[in-house]
Amino acid sequence: xxxxxxxxxxxxxxxxxxxxxxxxxxxxxxxxxxxxxxxxxxxxxxxxxxxxxxxxxxxxxxxxxxxxxxxxxxxxxxxxxxxxxxxxxxxxxxxxxxxxxxxxxxxxxxxxxxxxxxxxxxxxxxxxxxxxxxxxxxxxxxxxxxxxxxxxxxxxxxxxxxxxxxxxxxxxxxxxxxxxxxxxxxxxxxxxxxxxxxxxxxxxxxxxxxxxxxxxxxxxxxxxxxxxxxxxxxxxxxxxxxxxxxxxxxxxxxxxxxxxxxxxxxxxxxxxxxxxxxxxxxxxxxxxxxxxxxxxxxxxxxxxxxxxxxxxxxxxxxxxxxxxxxxxxxxxxxxxxxxxxxxxxxxxxxxxxxxxxxxxxxxxxxxxxxxxxxxxxxxxxxxxxxxxxxxxxxxxxxxxxxxxxxxxxxxxxxxxxx
Amino acid sequence: xxxxxxxxxxxxxxxxxxxxxxxxxxxxxxxxxxxxxxxxxxxxxxxxxxxxxxxxxxxxxxxxxxxxxxxxxxxxxxxxxxxxxxxxxxxxxxxxxxxxxxxxxxxxxxxxxxxxxxxxxxxxxxxxxxxxxxxxxxxxxxxxxxxxxxxxxxxxxxxxxxxxxxxxxxxxxxxxxxxxxxxxxxxxxxxxxxxxxxxxxxxxxxxxxxxxxxxxxxxxxxxxxxxxxxxxxxxxxxxxxxxxxxxxxxxxxxxxxxxxxxxxxxxxxxxxxxxxxxxxxxxxxxxxxxxxxxxxxxxxxxxxxxxxxxxxxxxxxxxxxxxxxxxxxxxxxxxxxxxxxxxxxxxxxxxxxxxxxxxxxxxxxxxxxxxxxxxxxxxxxxxxxxxxxxxxxxxxxxxxxxxxxxxxxxxxxxxxxx
Numbered sequence: 001x002x003x004x005x006x007x008x009x010x011x012x013x014x015x016x017x018x019x020x021x022x023x024x025x026x027x028x029x030x031x032x033x034x035x036x037x038x039x040x041x042x043x044x045x046x047x048x049x050x051x052x053x054x055x056x057x058x059x060x061x062x063x064x065x066x067x068x069x070x071x072x073x074x075x076x077x078x079x080x081x082x083x084x085x086x087x088x089x090x091x092x093x094x095x096x097x098x099x100x101x102x103x104x105x106x107x108x109x110x111x112x113x114x115x116x117x118x119x120x121x122x123x124x125x126x127x128x129x130x131x132x133x134x135x136x137x138x139x140x141x142x143x144x145x146x147x148x149x150x151x152x153x154x155x156x157x158x159x160x161x162x163x164x165x166x167x168x169x170x171x172x173x174x175x176x177x178x179x180x181x182x183x184x185x186x187x188x189x190x191x192x193x194x195x196x197x198x199x200x201x202x203x204x205x206x207x208x209x210x211x212x213x214x215x216x217x218x219x220x221x222x223x224x225x226x227x228x229x230x231x232x233x234x235x236x237x238x239x240x241x242x243x244x245x246x247x248x249x250x251x252x253x254x255x256x257x258x259x260x261x262x263x264x265x266x267x268x269x270x271x272x273x274x275x276x277x278x279x280x281x282x283x284x285x286x287x288x289x290x291x292x293x294x295x296x297x298x299x300x301x302x303x304x305x306x307x308x309x310x311x312x313x314x315x316x317x318x319x320x321x322x323x324x325x326x327x328x329x330x331x332x333x334x335x336x337x338x339x340x341x342x343x344x345x346x347x348x349x350x351x352x353x354x355x356x357x358x359x360x361x362x363x364x365x366x367x368x369x370x371x372x373x374x375x376x377x378x379x380x381x382x383x384x385x386x387x388x389x390x391x392x393x394x395x396x397x398x399x400x401x402x403x404x405x406x407x408x409x410x411x412x413x414x415x416x417x418x
Numbered sequence: 419x420x421x422x423x424x425x426x427x428x429x430x431x432x433x434x435x436x437x438x439x440x441x442x443x444x445x446x447x448x449x450x451x452x453x454x455x456x457x458x459x460x461x462x463x464x465x466x467x468x469x470x471x472x473x474x475x476x477x478x479x480x481x482x483x484x485x486x487x488x489x490x491x492x493x494x495x496x497x498x499x500x501x502x503x504x505x506x507x508x509x510x511x512x513x514x515x516x517x518x519x520x521x522x523x524x525x526x527x528x529x530x531x532x533x534x535x536x537x538x539x540x541x542x543x544x545x546x547x548x549x550x551x552x553x554x555x556x557x558x559x560x561x562x563x564x565x566x567x568x569x570x571x572x573x574x575x576x577x578x579x580x581x582x583x584x585x586x587x588x589x590x591x592x593x594x595x596x597x598x599x600x601x602x603x604x605x606x607x608x609x610x611x612x613x614x615x616x617x618x619x620x621x622x623x624x625x626x627x628x629x630x631x632x633x634x635x636x637x638x639x640x641x642x643x644x645x646x647x648x649x650x651x652x653x654x655x656x657x658x659x660x661x662x663x664x665x666x667x668x669x670x671x672x673x674x675x676x677x678x679x680x681x682x683x684x685x686x687x688x689x690x691x692x693x694x695x696x697x698x699x700x701x702x703x704x705x706x707x708x709x710x711x712x713x714x715x716x717x718x719x720x721x722x723x724x725x726x727x728x729x730x731x732x733x734x735x736x737x738x739x740x741x742x743x744x745x746x747x748x749x750x751x752x753x754x755x756x757x758x759x760x761x762x763x764x765x766x767x768x769x770x771x772x773x774x775x776x777x778x779x780x781x782x783x784x785x786x787x788x789x790x791x792x793x794x795x796x797x798x799x800x801x802x803x804x805x806x807x808x809x810x811x812x813x814x815x816x817x818x819x820x821x822x823x824x825x826x827x828x829x830x831x832x833x834x835x836x
Contacts, residue, residue: 012639012641012670012698012699012700013547013551013608013609013639013640013641013699013700014550014551014608014699014700014701015699015700015701015703015708016546016547016548016550016551016708017548017550018548019546019548019708019711020703022711026711026714026715028714029506029714054503056502056503057502058500058502059500060494060495060496060497060499060500061494061495061500062495063495066491066492066494066495069491069494069723070488070491070492072491073484073487073488073490073491073723073727074484074488076478076479076484076487076682076685076686077478077479077480077481077484078478079478081478082476082477082478082479082682083685084474084475084476084682084684084685084816085472085474085684085685086685088447116534116687116718116721117718119716119717119718120716120717120718122716123545123715123716123717127541127545127569128434128437129431129434130434130435130436130437130571131549131571132432132434132435133431133432133434143715144715144716147715148715148716151545151711151712151715151716153548153549190431190432191431221430221431222431223430223431252430264494264500264502266502266503266718267494267501267502267503267504267719267721267722268494268721268722268723269534269718269719269720269721280430281430281431281432281433282430282431282432282433283432283433285433285438290433290434290437293437293440293569294569296446296447297541297561297562297565297566297569298537298538298540298541298562298566298569299537299538299541300534300535300537300538300684300687301685301687302687303534303685303686303687303721303723303724304685304686305487305491305686305721305723305724306721306723306724309491398502
């Protein structure tokens with residue numbers, strides 16, 4: 001007897017193979033999913049949950065900055081004040097203020113590209129570099145660098161053992177190297193992602209460290225993508241707030257930045273990227289021209305209302321309000337630090353950064369689950385930021401003071417060492 | 419004598435080869451550049467310039483919708499009202515309102531992804547499909563479909579003769595086919611971009627036409643990306659406002675859409691994309707899962723202030739305000755239509771669309787330059803939208819009535835046939 005099997009061909013188009021390589025969901029929704037799953041089983045705990053997980057601002061927007069937003073909206077109701085599409089690169093006044101107030105004119109306004117946030121800009125930077133570059137990331141790191149590299153097709157598959165993707169250079173950052181990558185002793189990459197103050201480790205790179213990596217990137221012909229989204233938390237003297245404070249950086253670096261953590265704009269959406277006018281590809285063409293092409297073709301400018309709020313952040317009164325916001329979150333960070341230090345854990349970050357990174361005795365997902373179940377505090381397991389984060393726990397200082405104090409009381413019980 | 423030449427190797431990384439394929443700048447900044455160049459040579463004409471070029475809204479935002487935006491901003495100043503990151507997919511209330519008010523519940527709120535605009539969403543859709551798909555576009559068409567296909571690496575080079583890119587299926591749309599593509603007689607594509615009411619031709623596809631292309635896409639296993647950004651301008655009965663009014667569309671279509679032209683939100687930035695829950699790739703995986711991955715990994719939600727404005731658009735009072743705005747622009751379109759018809763030009767569009775598409779006697783860049791120089795009216799040459807637009811001129815109805823009337827007076831002189 002002959003048995004004939006017919007193959008049923010599914011119609012339609014093939015899935016982008018790069019998406020199939022992505023492991024699981026994006027980290028932060030996964031954290032939310034686990035919290036919700038816990039609450040479904042323990043609905044009586046809903047009121048007890050304290051989130052020190054995703055770094056999400058909780059303080060209201062202060063009056064002067066708020067007024068900038070409100071007026072930015074109101075003027076759209078008048079014939080004189082109404083504006084439609086603005087320049088895709090951002091309003092001239094905002095680009096100028098960013099260059100002067102935040103960079104002391106180390107950069108030119110024409111080098112500033114205003115956007116709806118640093119996360120979106122990282123994707124646009126990847127879009128520009130394309131599928132053929134090799135990227136290097138700190139390990140652990142903010143997951144967007146790796147995930148967008150995978151989505152762009154720069155990588156191979158993920159190794160199920162190491163959890164690392166082929167064709168990405170993982171730059172281990174741990175206590176042994178002060179959480180700063182030893183790029184000199186790692187394979188060369190085309191694009192090096194560096195975040196300082198760091199998410200998740202809270203490490204803020206010194207001038208000396210940044211001088212070293214800029215020199216290395218120039219020698220090795222790498223472009224450094226510097227993520228300075230947490231720069232406003234820097235209070236120490238020898239810690240640069242921008243890569244452009246480092247000599248030679250304009251020859252090799254791009255900086256992505258954000259108003260999110262600066263002014264409580266996480267939901268408001270405003271960021272920017274600086275691409276130096278002289279930065280070049282190996283064929284001599286300007287990187288800025290291609291970034292401009294991405295911004296004009298695949299983006300349509302940040303909301304004009306939000307840009308008005310951005311302008312209010314950058315005058316004297318706005319700066320004062322921001323300084324007070326940052327003080328508040330830095331004090332939260334100190335409380336968290338002190339708590340874990342008293343408990344006897346080695347604690348990193350939390351000084352020039354809103355995150356503290358705690359060295360655990362065991363696995364980070366175990367600690368995450370245990371703290372969620374026993375203390376109803378949501379944290380983020382270091383392993384969620386890459387294999388190098390295993391054994392660590394990230395806690396965010398973005399929370400009301402009362403929540404921080406209450407969480408610390410519970411953690412003192414839950415995390416007590418024997 | 420031996421002459422040794424040294425090759426100087428430029429350091430740095432290689433430029434993304436896909437960007438080198440892109441011809442010139444993005445169309446709309448190019449139009450602005452030409453206008454500015456003209457004004458530099460003729461500064462005395464600055465006050466006379468009337469822009470009927472880029473489709474940019476000019477009417478102030480009406481009171482109720484404005485109030486939504488203002489209140490959306492104000493509440494961020496209070497502890498109870500402050501919100502940080504929202505869901506990357508958009509606020510639940512807005513997704514629900516979009517599904518019910520704009521789609522009569524033909525779609526589910528979970529299929530709606532709120533964003534900062536349709537242009538940005540087209541890039542995210544391309545990001546999802548990746549470099550290996552073949553795209554089909556109407557010719558002429560909104561330049562973003564082709565440009566983002568090139569940027570993603572889906573295409574070959576541009577043919578300097580035909581101005582067409584290798585590996586894109588150009589679907590000629592002209593008076594001969596009612597500006598609707600004859601996809602049945604063209605090579606199969608993985609992704610078919612269709613815009614109705616059309617930018618730039620102003621053609622609004624009938625139910626019969628859309629039923630035909632949905633059937634074809636299903637038969638050929640193509641995904642239809644339907645751009646409905648101009649849907650609110652539809653007043654005719656047999657013209658669907660959404661592709662999901664067509665039976666079977668949920669098996670093959672994605673719809674990108676926008677509040678820009680709807681509520682004067684071009685500078686405010688709000689759009690959405692509908693990805694049906696059941697839409698699948700050939701391997702059976704869900705398209706929506708990959709789109710969700712793009713939205714969560716490479717985007718961080720539309721501004722919460724702007725989403726509050728979007729909600730105000732969708733209640734009864736907002737809908738009434740929008741209807742009046744659309745009336746105003748449609749009357750502008752009628753004035754433009756009548757003017758060119760009286761002059762003896764075949765005119766297309768402008769009925770269920772804010773654009774009119776005029777058949778010229780000569781080249782479209784020549785007409786653009788002539789009208790700019792002689793009448794100080796900025797238009798857009800059809801050829802800017804692809805080779806199929808040669809010989810046409812697009813005029814936008816987005817302008818104050820007085821400007822439209824003045825422009826028409828001048829055009830009656832400048833464009834008079836001998």
